[in-house]
Amino acid sequence: MSLLALVSVLCTHGGCAGVDAAQNAGITVQQIRQLEDLDAVLPLMPDSIAAIYRAYDTEAFYAQHDARIGSVIRLLDSLNGCVPPGFQFDSLVIDHSAASFGLAGRIHHTFAISSSYFFLFQDARVLRSVVFHEFGHVMYDLLPAAVKDTLTHVWDTLGRASLLYLFTDGEYSHNAKFGGHPYDSPAELFASTYNLLHNNLEELDARVQYIDEGAFWTVRRLLALVLLETPV
Numbered sequence: 001m002s003l004l005a006l007v008s009v010l011c012t013h014g015g016c017a018g019v020d021a022a023q024n025a026g027i028t029v030q031q032i033r034q035l036e037d038l039d040a041v042l043p044l045m046p047d048s049i050a051a052i053y054r055a056y057d058t059e060a061f062y063a064q065h066d067a068r069i070g071s072v073i074r075l076l077d078s079l080n081g082c083v084p085p086g087f088q089f090d091s092l093v094i095d096h097s098a099a100s101f102g103l104a105g106r107i108h109h110t111f112a113i114s115s116s117y118f119f120l121f122q123d124a125r126v127l128r129s130v131v132f133h134e135f136g137h138v139m140y141d142l143l144p145a146a147v148k149d150t151l152t153h154v155w156d157t158l159g160r161a162s163l164l165y166l167f168t169d170g171e172y173s174h175n176a177k178f179g180g181h182p183y184d185s186p187a188e189l190f191a192s193t194y195n196l197l198h199n200n201l202e203e204l205d206a207r208v209q210y211i212d213e214g215a216f217w218t219v220r221r222l223l224a225l226v227l228l229e230t231p232v
Contacts, residue, residue: 027050027053027054027098028098031050031098031099031101032046032047032050034101035049035050035101038102038178041170041176041177041178042120042177042178043120043121043177044120049101049116049120050098052119053098056096058096061096061115061118061119065118065119068118068124068127069092069094069118071124071127071128072092072111072113072127072131073092075128075131076089076092076111076131076135079131079132079135083138083139083142084142087138087141087142088109089106089109089110089111090109090110091109091110091111092110092111092112092113093107093110093111093112093113094112094113094114094115094118095112095113095114095115096115100112100114100116101114101116102114102116102117102176102178104117104130104133104134105134105137106134106137106138111131111134113130117130117176120176121176123174125174125199126174126175126176128174128199129169129174129175129176129179129195129199129200130176130179132194132195132198132199133169133179133180133191133192133194133195134191135194136190136191136192136193136194136195137187137190137191139190139194140186140187140190140191140194143190147225148186150225151186151189151190151222151225152186154186154189154218154221154222154225155182155185155186155189157215157218158189158215158218158219158222159183161212161214161215161218163211163215163218163219164182164183164189166204166207166208166211166219167180167182167189167192167193167196168180168181168182168192169192169195169196172196172199172200172203172204173200173203174199174200175195175199175200180192180195189222190226193222193223193226194226197223197226197227208220
């Protein structure tokens, strides 16, 4: 039986079906301005995204995206088999609020993802990449302290060499252009690398071939660490 038998709906900012259009105008001026800041990496214009939120119909959303929601659940179930029960996901939450635009993450045993990923991207591989990135955080949490220390050293070294850009998920195909931020921490570097190794290996390998020889082995060390410490 699937561990992800429950699909929850987080109804905030008027995101529930049956709310009329006046009440459902749950996107603020500030949120529109934030979308405008991301304009260059969005597949839709900010005004179009705002219009989707204003006319949001949760029932219609699930009718349209049921198959892809099911694929996310099956992928999470598959990945769950590689980690201890205490680290597995047991539910999926799709957040329909404009405030959560572009967000995804783990909340205890729940995988939370913004509905924006479904209506922005028709490519199921984008959802796959989001899931793998967030599952990379689970894998990072399972690492021994000594491995985390080594990753911190690798992160520092790559940062000084200005090479963290190589692991920015959004720079690769079938990823949200605003996705991935390996500059933030060793944990984010690990999660992004985990995603890229499983979904963009050929692209990543092609880019690594052109880096300075002095940094080549640091990059290879990172890739080896992620592969050795993650069974998936």
